[in-house]
Amino acid sequence: MSFSVLQIVIDHPGRSAGLALGLIGLAVFVDWFHLAPRRSPLYNLPGPRLESYLYGNAKDIIKLEVGVAHSHLEAVYGPTFVYRGMLGQPRLYSADPKVFNHLMSQAYDYPKPWHIRKVLGSIVGDGLLSSEGETHRRQRRIILPAFSAQAIRELFPIFLDKAMELTEKMTEEAAKKDGPTDGSEAEGEKAGPSRLVSEGVDVMFWIGRAMLDVIGLAGFDYDFDSIEKESNELSIAYKTMFDGLSGQSTLGVLQDLFPVLNYIRTERQAIRERAMMTVNRYGRDILARKKKAVLDLSVGVDGGKGLGKADVQGKDILSSLVRANMATDLAEQNRLGDEEVLAQISTLLLAGFETSSTALTWMLHSLSTRPEIQNKLRDELLKVETSEPSLYGLCVYLIVM
Known part of the structure; x- marks a missing residue:
């Protein structure tokens, strides 16, 4: 009896279809995992x-x-x-x-992978972090004036105020943890500074709180007051959203790769979505107030003709961004939509919060291991005649640090 593949296909179309699918699947598997990498x-x-x-x-x-x-x-x-x-x-x-x-x-030749953009977009929206190509260029053109040298100089008092508040808080925390080095003090006698030993202060924890306050005030004129208060609704919501970037489950990673799996609802997704609703509610309220302030200001500019691109200075980054975006001499196709503007708020926090607090923590750690550098910096700071120096009055060595 003769045997032929063609005869099997004719006599058993169902089996042949299954065999074909199996062979195709095997070929895809071998190519994906073994041939494509080569x-x-x-x-x-x-x-x-x-x-x-x-x-x-x-x-x-x-x-x-x-x-x-x-x-x-x-x-x-x-x-x-x-x-x-x-x-x-x-x-x-x-x-x-x-x-x-x-x-x-x-950078534009190396765009982020699509699933990374999807993850970032689900957390911060369509901001600078998640956009690529022409969309990124358009957003960058509008946002850049808010980060000009003059704009940053205007924000310096915020940095200084929060730095002083942080110094006072960490000094207070260190004092709480101080204790005598031994039990030799006489009863009722207070241990002097030279006889105290500190249990340590969580530097990154407190710097992180200060950075949240700084970014809130400098970024969009919102005071989280994190140094003094444990938390508030908005700071909790942001933390919940940003926690989604790490410690994902296997299902969470697969959902990022295969969006169809998002139909499988998880408690983590529900928590993050509630947090995003809170962030968007606050964000829309803040944005509405900024736009109203710009409209009120534009009435008095150039006989009521409105603001131009040169009139972008604001007391916080979002104000400058909104003013630049609402400039009458900006082409309509170059404007950012409200959702894009809102996305920049979350982008500021995600890009600046943990990165800045981590860098400052490591800088302080480095100082703790180099007493000669500490001494040089301290000597320079003690020569400053005021406790509230201007940006131009900063010490040379401090700027290097």
């Missing part, structure tokens, strides 16, 4: 072997604290390596300054 320009870079078809090498990255898994891999493979993300997708990692320089100078 065609990639990243193939010859060092990196770990594929550990899981589902997780790639990302299981530890998902579960561990941000940066820990990457640090372990960097110790083994050097500053530039390739690992596999979810479903085996190649991921290039680099801590090489030359790579940074190239990427930053050619």
Whole structure:
């Protein structure tokens, strides 16, 4: 009896269709996980072997604290390596300054992956962090005047006030934790400064609170008052939203890759959505007040003809942004919509909050290990004649720090 594949196809169309689908699936699987990586320009870079078809090498990255898994891999493979993300997708990692320089100078040639933009967009909206290409250029043109040298100088009093408030609070906290180094003090005798030992103060915690206050006031004229108060509705909502960027579950990562899975509702999604509703409610109220202030101001400018692009100075970044966006000499197609403007509020917080507080914490840690630098900086500060210097009156060494 003769045998032919063609005869099977004719006699058993259902089986043949299943066989064809199986072969196609096998071909896609082999190509995705084994052949496509070999065609990639990243193939010859060092990196770990594929550990899981589902997780790639990302299981530890998902579960561990941000940066820990990457640090372990960097110790083994050097500053530039390739690992596999979810479903085996190649991921290039680099801590090489030359790579940074190239990427930053050619940023529009290296857009963020679509699923990363989706995650960022779900948290901060369509702002500078999540947009790419022409949309990013348009937003950047409107936003840049709010970060001019003059605009930043106008914000300096906010930085100074919050720095002084933070200093007082941390001094107060340190005093609470101070105690005698031994039990030799006479009864009723207070331990002098030289005989006190501090249990330590959580520097990053307090700097983080101060940064939230600074960004709120300088960014959109909202006082979180985080240094003095435990929290408020808006700060809790922002923290809930930003927590969604780390510690995601496997389902959460797969939902980012395959949007259809978002129909599977989770408690984490519900909590984040409620937080976003709170942020949007506050944001729309703040934006409405800023727009009204600009309209009121424009009545008195140039005989009521409105503001021009040169009249963009405001007492906070959002005010400057709104004024620039509402300028009468700005082409309509270049204006930002309300949702885009709102997105910049969350973008300011996400981009500036943890980054700034972490950098300042490490700077203080570095100072704690270099007493000679502490002494030089302290000597320079003691020569300042006022407790409220201007931006131009800052010490040279302090600016370097």
